[in-house]
Amino acid sequence: MNTYANPLYLILISPHGLIRGENLELGRDADTGGQTKYVVELARALAQRPEVGRVDLLTRRVVDAQLSSDYAEPVERLSDKARIVRIECGGLAYLPKEQLWDSLDNYADNALAYIHEQPHMPHLIHTHYADAGYVGAHLCSMLEIPLIHTGHSLGRSKRKRLLAGGLARQEIEAIYNISRRIDAEERTLAAASSVVVSTHQEIQGQYVLYDYYQPDQMQVIPPGTDLNKFYAPQGDEAQSDIAKQLARFLTHPDKPIILALSRPDPRKNITTLVEAYGQSPQLQEMANLVIIAGNRDDIRDMDAGAQEVLTSLLMTMDLYDLYGKMAMPKHHQADDVPQLYRLAALSKGVFVNPALIEPFGLTLIEAAACGLPLVATEDGGPIDIVSNCKNGLLIDPLDGEAIAQALMDILSDQGQWQRFAQAGQQGVRAHYSWQAHVEKYLAMIQPLVEGSRPLQRMCLSRRPAHYREAAIITDLDQNLLGDDTSLSAFVALMRQYRKQVSFGIATGRNLESALSVMRKHKIPQPDVIMANLGTEVYYAPDLLLDSAWKKHINHLWFRHEIVEILSQVPGLSMQPKGSQSPFKISYYMDPNVAPDLQEINRILHQQEQTVNVIFSRGQFLDILPHRASKGYALRWVSAQLDIPLENMLVAGGSGADEDMMRGNTQAVVVGNRHDEELSTLAEVDKIYFAQQSYAAGIIEAIDHYDFFGTGKGAAS
Template sequence: MVDTAGPSGLYILLISVHGLIRGQDLELGRDADTGGQTKYVVELAKALARQKGVERVDLVTRLVDDDHVSPDYAVPIEKLAENLQIVRVKAGPNEYLPKEQLWPHMDSFADHLSTWLAEQPRMPDVVHTHYADAGYVGVRLSNLTGLPLIHTGHSLGRDKYRRLLAVGMGIDQIEQRYHMQARISAEEDTLSCAELVITSTRNEIESQYELYDYYTPEKMAVIPPGTDLEQFHPPVQGQPSLAQDFQDTLSLFLREPAKPMILALSRPDERKNIVSLLEAYGQSKRLQELANLVIVAGNRDDIRELNDGAQSVLTELLWVIDFFDLYGHVALPKHHSSEQVPEIYRLAAASRGVFVNPALTEPFGLTLLEAAA
């Protein structure tokens, strides 16, 4: 029997199944599964590992062995610090899959994780799951071991289902594309089992979780996400910029690159509403005279190779640029690195520009925090 008592401090097990998770150079905006959640869980793991009284933190995700992604994601154990590591376990086929296709493989994930945990010197003191798929795994792990379960939803199926119906998508279409019934069922089970649900805002509790049968507000707590102030800070006089290549790229797009910058930074997802921002800019000659618009929408080599949603958004952006003849006023760079993101905000600040997050819905806008910092 594995000892569950912590001899010198807490052992915390974080579970975040989908997307591409590694310790450095996160591929943010690659697709719909590599957004804010991947950054949140990696930074949370690092922050928890630095806390006094925490002996060990493991962040568990899915192992991906696929020639179309970095070999980093096929490494079973990635050490980030003496007491912190990313653990990758198998679930289904080796290739990278979108989260909607992972539901049939969650029992396999739970089995492999249980086997791995049984091989460890001690069991975790607490399991903290992120999103519905990890919640599904966490419920099974908690039932098997008696470990207390904490859950963070990040986004919720019932709320998304309601919004999709509101924009005219049919029930069968929603189910075929999003496997919404599996997701909502997993969320209900997670809410019934979790001892604590952590949300980013009060709105999540009052307007989103209230849609669930197992809505229990007394076991929900608001902990707003933070950001790394060592990375995100105002421009420092004399500090070299890591974004010179990015700045050079902007000069290829912009007729007057010294103008103030209106900056939008998100993945190319319809919910991020960046097409509407571009249309608003295109309709205002005054705004075009005052400022350039810079849209950083993920990374791409060939739009035709992206998923359908990203293809649609980027193609529409190009159409709108052409319709309003915004050449020389709008930059839509193809590439940026995660290390450049703080510098991109600083470029906008140095230009006396503004940051805009026009998203239709936002569980918690991490880019707003980064820009504010």
């Protein structure tokens, strides 16, 4: 890259959190995390370049007796060409970012005054997070210089996570000012000349939800990795403390290591990995399995999600008798992580990430930097990483046999192992080091600074209506699925109207089964999945389980007692384990032998069990909590997403869908499902019976209701 005639003066803005050059207090609170580390390292890395003359990182000045006096210093030098500049914002006491919104105009004015005091105008401003974006949009409009923005996280996704965690919409507004944040994000996207993201999935799965979505102005530049910490084995790893810890668990500790490292989160899908290993004697013979799933003292003291994962891992290990072949230590230190990668690489092992969803995949980059080949989920960040580094294999995370086979393919071919190991190290240096990061960064800003790429100001206007005030919710089997041609047409419609209409799946399948079917048929991830007949609700983009719904339906639910009562009823046989869930008891029912539904309800009521009994497709009997069903889940989601029932098009095809289709929704029964179970719905005026089958029937209903408000057919 050519050196600029005038060295660059760059301003980075990150108002919230506690930012200083050394000893960052990462994790002190929700505002002092990865972003604070990123902006400091970015400032240092940029300042090392000859094209860059000066970097100022603007943050907030904090004078607080409870905190270090470092945060009160107006200026802190990071290097000869980089410094932290602390600008006053409202009062001096430390405040969480949610309480800064009313002071951001004051901050912008103070920052503008600081800039005018400098001998030269900055060439551009790079803002980090929504609050900085708000300030930067104001400054850049005044100074007529380019604005670069990195969101780090987005308000629309945050709101879904908070809703899933059980907070009411009013509480979210009161605590997090989420509407102001989203509005600031929209304004920033409209003003920004470029938006820097870590993966293509951020563009396609998160930013696409914004009115001012401009994919052509979004640049994928992954954050840098510290290659002074993550590097190839030096030969002494086998003597490390963590190696000695692992050896306690393993009968043959010298075997290659299959290493997995993640939080104990259901979405990380670690149990599927253990099952794949347990079901493959050949893989067990080839390698040991090491699972690093956070730190624990007593599993009973951990949150419900972590308890569920860790209990499942231990039970699966016991089921397949993996003692001596699998290690899952209770504790590890942060400094042990690079040693674990190197230990696995020294053993000629493999790093595996079987997550259901993986937006970035930092552990994959760290493992690659240490010369460890990868097996990773074919989702999100891993696709970019393996494409760039060519150092491993992508797998369907729900296909245990495919996971085992990919691991064996790498472990059994030492030539391929060596090629993957070397390619990974080279790929990280080329694409994921700080040097690579600033190379791409400077190449991106060069046209803006030189004026060869003019500043672009969007002329879009915000839609006056609520964002995504409508939704299409459909079952999967024999409803959305069944005809690939019409399914493709339906998927194209959902992509076309993505900003206007949410898309949801309501299914009797469990989450893993539903995801597997959607992956097979190339159905994009829905905004919401109501799985296991509505007893579980998950929100995109991270498949967050709605814990508030789970707590809500647990009322008066006594699963073991119900199973015991119904074990005495003739004509009922339990469905396989995969069809059961904590809030769904599933049977095959022989109507010629079993009592009718009224009698089954009476038996349960006599034993003081208040439940919801659902019979579908002539043979399936499901017992749910009395507060749970697809219909109840739909109404819960309607409230959570603030979408009126009247604005929901619901497509169903079995008795399990009936209460979802009744009421104020716009509903359709597709042509292939006009059977006795739903015949009574023909008497309900608002329910449309389509002539066409499968997804074509849903498209027919979209036309019938003019659901997109075009006054034309869906195909128009």
